[in-house]
Amino acid sequence: MGDTKQTDxxxxxxxxxxxxxxxxxxxRPAAMVVRITNKYEGEIWVEKDGERxxxxxxxxxxxxxxxxxxxLTVYTDSPQADELFEELRNLFAGKFQDN
Amino acid sequence: xxNREKRKLIESIAVSDFFxxxxxxxxxxxxxxxxxxxxxxxREKSINRPALTLTGHFKYFAHKRIQLFGAGEMSFLRGMxxxxxxxxxxxxxxxxxxxxxxxxxxxxxxxxxxxMEEYSIPLFRTPLTSKEFSTDATVxxxxxxxxxxxxxxxxMDVRGIGVLIRGESGSxxxxxxxxxxxxxHSLVADDVVRIKLLSDHTTPVGTSPSLNRGYMECRxxxxxxxxxxxxxxAVRIDKRIELVVTFIDWKPGMEVERTGLEEKYFDILGANVxxxxxxxxxxxxxARLVEVAVMVQALKLIGHDPAKEFxxxxxxxxNPK
Numbered sequence: 128m129g130d131t132k133q134t135d136x137x138x139x140x141x142x143x144x145x146x147x148x149x150x151x152x153x154x155r156p157a158a159m160v161v162r163i164t165n166k167y168e169g170e171i172w173v174e175k176d177g178e179r180x181x182x183x184x185x186x187x188x189x190x191x192x193x194x195x196x197x198x199l200t201v202y203t204d205s206p207q208a209d210e211l212f213e214e215l216r217n218l219f220a221g222k223f224q225d226n
Numbered sequence: 227x228x229n230r231e232k233r234k235l236i237e238s239i240a241v242s243d244f245f246x247x248x249x250x251x252x253x254x255x256x257x258x259x260x261x262x263x264x265x266x267x268x269r270e271k272s273i274n275r276p277a278l279t280l281t282g283h284f285k286y287f288a289h290k291r292i293q294l295f296g297a298g299e300m301s302f303l304r305g306m307x308x309x310x311x312x313x314x315x316x317x318x319x320x321x322x323x324x325x326x327x328x329x330x331x332x333x334x335x336x337x338x339x340x341x342m343e344e345y346s347i348p349l350f351r352t353p354l355t356s357k358e359f360s361t362d363a364t365v366x367x368x369x370x371x372x373x374x375x376x377x378x379x380x381x382m383d384v385r386g387i388g389v390l391i392r393g394e395s396g397s398x399x400x401x402x403x404x405x406x407x408x409x410x411h412s413l414v415a416d417d418v419v420r421i422k423l424l425s426d427h428t429t430p431v432g433t434s435p436s437l438n439r440g441y442m443e444c445r446x447x448x449x450x451x452x453x454x455x456x457x458x459x460a461v462r463i464d465k466r467i468e469l470v471v472t473f474i475d476w477k478p479g480m481e482v483e484r485t486g487l488e489e490k491y492f493d494i495l496g497a498n499v500x501x502x503x504x505x506x507x508x509x510x511x512x513a514r515l516v517e518v519a520v521m522v523q524a525l526k527l528i529g530h531d532p533a534k535e536f537x538x539x540x541x542x543x544x545n546p547k
Contacts, residue, residue, distance in 0.1 A: 151544035154485045154537035162481055185484045189536075194544035 141202045142212040148222035151194035154185075156223035161185045163214045169205030236371045241266040241325045241348055248366055252359060254327070254350045257334060262348040268292055268324040271367040273360045275299065280314055289321035292363065296356035300332045311337040319345035327363075329356040373495050374422040380442075381414040381432040381465060382406050384520040387527075388465035390419065390432065390499075391516060393473030398512055400444045402473075405513030412462045413452050416442035421467065423495040430494045433464035469500050469523045471516055476505035486522070486533035500526070 146152055152160070164171045164182045171182030175197060180187030182201060193199055205211055242263040245254060256263065269290035276295070279287050280302050295303075303311055319341055325348040328334055334342075334349055342349045352359055379392040380399045384406060391399045400416060407413060415434030423430045434440075440452045440461045452460050470492040474482075482505050483490070491498035502519050506512065522532060 150541055153541045153544070154487055154533060158484045158487070161484060189540055192540060192543045 138204045139202055140204075140208045140212075141200050142208075142215065144199045144201060144215060144219045146193050146195055146197050146199065147219060148225040149195050150225055151197070152188060152191065152199075152223075154189060156225060157185050157188040159218055159223055160188050160215070163211070163218060167203070167205045167207055167211050169203055171205065171211070172202045174200045174202065234375060235373050238267040238269045239367075239370050241268060244268055244370075245348070245350070247370075248363070251366070252362055253352045253354055255352070256348060257328075257339065257351055258343050258347070258349045262343060262346045265346065266324045266348055268367070271364070271371040273363055273367075275356070276318065277302065279318060282314065284317065284321075287318075287321060289318075289323050291324070292367075293318070293323050293326045294356055294360060295326060295328045295332070297330060297332070300328065300335075303335055303338065308337050311335060312341060315341040316345075319347055323347060325350060327352060327359060329354055329359050368424055369422075372422040372424050374420065375495055377419045377421060377432075377494070378417065379419055380416045381419045381434075381467065382516075383412040383414060383462050383465045384517060385411070385524065387469060387520045387524055388414065388429075388432065388467045389469045389471055389516060389520050389523075390467050391471050391473065393506070394475070396445070397473040397475070397506055399473065400442055402512045402516060403442060404444055404450070405511075406516065407452060407456045407460050409513065409517070411517075412460050413440070413442065414462045414465045415439075421494060423497055428497070429466040429468060430497050430499065431464050432467050439463075467494060467499055468527070469502070469520060470494075471519050472501065472503045473506045473512065474503050476507045480505065485537070486531075487537060 148156065160173075161183055172179050173182040173188060173191065174180075175191040175193055178191060179202075180191060182188070182203070191199070201212070201215060203211060245256065245263060248254065270288065272288075272291055273294050274288040274291040275298075276287070276293050277298055280299060306314070315338060326338075326342065327350045329352055331351055331353045334351070339349065354362070377390070377392070379390050380403045381388060381390050382403055383389075391402060393399050403413060403416060414432055416438070418435055418438070419432045420435060421430050421432045441449055442452060443449050472492075482503065490501040490503070492501035493499075500523060504512070504515055504519065525532065
């Protein structure tokens, strides 16, 4: 399960992701994130430096202003957390196909 | 998105039809026998001045076009012997030209009249100058030759922007139109939108079939007379289509545009019209959304793209110099 951690509340799981593209999570990458998160049932939050936003909201994701190298933590109570994290890991690792 | 339009291209216009439609505007008078009108067809939309052809140069002779004889052609012809006139004019007539128009009310030569009647080619006179005739006839022919199609949808004028609302039957196009009318916008066509493209590089223009102009059908209410209900300013005859909005059925998990960064187009007669797809869900005020979509498009037309501006601002924030 990689570096996926079990948190205090049993059903909530989390995953750390690092922004690897040069430009950071601007509008297009944010749209890619919510395209994935909106496919999943349950609640998804994304946190950066103690600020937590709804992971299905594009405006929320963009307001984190996650620049290159910043660390995001994704929390979810979704029963398909594994698939969700897998997809997000691939997205972040692929640098959002951003040039 | 598949566009199931049926495109109609106009290949030719009967000279009789051209004459009947525009004889008053172009002040045309038929000089040859009436039956010369029977078969001829205009097969190209521009006007040809056959000056060079009269000198005997037949290469690239634009024989599919209306042949306009002005002062130059007529004086050149009069300077020829009857025999030479007959040879050249016969050669022109054999190329099946649609018709001849003589400007400034010049009289045709005797040979001209004989040859054209013999080959059953209509010959017209007009008091207009060559310049006046070519300008007016070109505009009229462009209009007649414009490719046209019919699309299913509702065309509205919202704050001066023509917006074509598309969607499956029952997706709420007419209901949205009524709500837009209520807010002071105007209807161009409901259900059946006739569209033509006057020339390339222009915006397609939509209009309503005259039978149902100003009427629309709304489920549960029936046929509505838009002028009686909303006043005469609520109906427009025609409007350029500058935005297409398609109502789509919202389904869980469906991917819809979130940023507006990706520009989509809808093909109408080969012209790319900006296109937005808006998911329909209970409780969404579709009329309001169409109004906002139009305003966003209006902003883009004057050079402001909210999605691009926002994204640029965000990138600047994340990457301080």
